[in-house]
Amino acid sequence: MIDPARPPAAPLVAVLDIGKTNAKLVVADPATGEELWQETRPNRPLAGAPYLAIDAAAIEAFLLGALSNAPERERIGTIVPVAHGACGALVDEAGLVLPVMDYEDPVLEEVADEYRAERDAFAVTGSPFLPLGLNLGRQIHFLERRFPAAFARARHLMMWPQYLSWRLTDVAAGEVTSLGCHTDLWEPATGRFSPLALRRGWDRLVPPLKAAGDVVGRIAPGIAAATGLHPQTAVLAGIHDSNASFLRHRLARPKDEPFVVISSGTWAVLLASGVPVSGLSEDRDCLVNVDALGAPTPTARFMGGREFAAIAGEAPAPAGPGDLDRVLAAGAVAWPSFVAAGGPFPGRQGFVENGEGLDAAGRSALAALYIALMADTSLDLLGARGTVVIEGPFADNALIGPLLAGLHPGRSVALSRDRAGTVGGALALASGGRAPEPRLRAVEPISDPRLTALRSRWRTGPRVAVG
Structure with a gap:
């Protein structure tokens, strides 16, 4: 029987590892580094989206199901989201305002020239001009131009690991390993948002910054009830893979x-x-x-x-x-x-x-x-x-x-x-x-x-x- 007032003894760590090709949940022992259990599924695009998009709901459903299936899940004391770069989610209080864009959508080449004219120099951001949507800034530019009404409803822009931590805790956070990953949004040398992000006001959409290892919150009560996890399970801000x-x-x-x-x-x-x-x-x-x-x-x-x-x-x-x-x-x-x-x-x-x-x-x-x-x-x-x-x-x-x-x-x-x-x-x-x-x-x-x-x-x- 879980005592909700006491954290689990000898806690384990659950790693939500969301790659471009596969989503994986790994349960590991932090004392030994041993991986005790894992479950994997291939990622598939979201059907019916107005552009090539990641099926965020399917990934979330998989992760919650895998957490529910994990042996000794009541011993999980910490969840760490890890995810690939060039991926961000625009959300309001209710959830996504637009589907999470896949950086491989060829439609992003349609805005290549106009976006190139707006972005900052490589010397400023350390971010080269990359094909398709590998610069997250190009995705944001595209979404703001093509879907202005939906974009205007966005309260937060979250990087992919922090979107997962938000879904687990209802606490929004930003984090630099994903912000600084060829997004065009960050100045690595100064540790601040890029001139492009400031000019376009995108910096105001990024939630307060946390370190990757900071606890953003405990799992929401609904998550604990749905998965059987301990209510005191901590969720970290997360990190670029x-x-x-x-x-x-x-x-x-x-x-x-x-x-x-x-x-x-x-x-x-x-x-x-x-x-x-x-x-x-x-x-x-x-x-x-x-x-x-x-x-x-x-x-x-x-x-x-x-x-x-x-x-x-x-x-x-x-x-x-x-x-x-x-x-x-x-x-x-x-x-x-x-x-x-x-x-x-x-x-x-x-x-x-x-x-x-x-x-x-x-x-x-x-x-x-x-x-x-x-x-x-x-x-x-x-x-x-x-x-x-x-x-x-x-x-x-x-x-x-x-x-x-x-x-x-x-x-x-x-x-x-x-x-x-x-x-x-x-x-x-x-x-x-x-x-x-x-x-x-x-x-x-x-x-x-x-x-x-x-x-x-x-x-x-x-x-x-x-x-």
């Missing part, structure tokens, strides 16, 4: 130690510590994120999960060193880019050269080689130093880490042995930075002279399909 992966490594290392985290999933996001934010290449998808401690953080990105699938297929076969050897012997090369959503080679059409004879495992090896080459390029664009830590699905790939180490002799690469860096970052927030240290495994580089030659050729070779 790649920043969650980065946070636990920053907390585990000396303050001045340089390192890089590659957070992988639908996107590969490289966040670098210990290097300056000046000199980043705006036209090659480099930007300035803001980490959970408020520090400007040099970042590079490419849509790695999507590109890997474009080369290897949606159900890729396992690949090992023998498959890679056949790829190199055939002279097979994947040239960028396979997704028109930023990355270090924007505007280029990807294609495969000499890949006709590759079997499924060979295509997987070719895809791993491509991802390693893209990450290698991005690391150089950042001027990154120190150990490179790979998080997420790419850490489970047998070739990506060793290839990344082999492409640059002397580079230290480590693989996270934890299934999701986002969960580790969430546990760090829930524990005031005292979560278990990341479990890392150093990789042995693949040393092959053919890689050195390929690295040089790949950076200077063809960038468009032939014929």
Whole structure:
């Protein structure tokens, strides 16, 4: 029997991990870092919306159902929302005033030129001009221009993690890791809203700012009744997903130690510590994120999960060193880019050269080689130093880490042995930075002279399909 006046003993943490492709609930033990239970569903677009939109109601229903299904749910003491960037919700007291826009809607290109004329310079925001709606400011501009009556009803603009915390607690909050994630709304260097946000009055829609690890409130009574959670369950403000992966490594290392985290999933996001934010290449998808401690953080990105699938297929076969050897012997090369959503080679059409004879495992090896080459390029664009830590699905790939180490002799690469860096970052927030240290495994580089030659050729070779 739950005693509503007393918090749960030995509390667990529930992580609401909302990626671009999947929504997931993970229940974990903050003392050990162990993931005890999880439930996942694929995200689908909202049917009948006036533009491509995220089905927020379906995601909420899934999360509440998963919380209800979680074993020992009465022991959950803290909920941490974690979610992808370039996503915001416009709400009034009753809920959404407009559907939550999906940043991949091509309709956003219709306002590209007029929005470009209004946005601030890269030097101000550290936010490059990105395709579609990857700048959240372009989405807000579009919604305000096309749906002025509905937009005028909005009381708050919430980033995606804070929308979830609001739905659980009825308490509105803003937070900098999502505000500072290529939105065009934030100045990382000064820690304040951008001139664009001030000119358009969008800053007034953002609720009071909280730190990612701040408790915004306890779950609402209706949530407790619907899920069986303890009424004293606390909900944190929440955090941008790649920043969650980065946070636990920053907390585990000396303050001045340089390192890089590659957070992988639908996107590969490289966040670098210990290097300056000046000199980043705006036209090659480099930007300035803001980490959970408020520090400007040099970042590079490419849509790695999507590109890997474009080369290897949606159900890729396992690949090992023998498959890679056949790829190199055939002279097979994947040239960028396979997704028109930023990355270090924007505007280029990807294609495969000499890949006709590759079997499924060979295509997987070719895809791993491509991802390693893209990450290698991005690391150089950042001027990154120190150990490179790979998080997420790419850490489970047998070739990506060793290839990344082999492409640059002397580079230290480590693989996270934890299934999701986002969960580790969430546990760090829930524990005031005292979560278990990341479990890392150093990789042995693949040393092959053919890689050195390929690295040089790949950076200077063809960038468009032939014929």
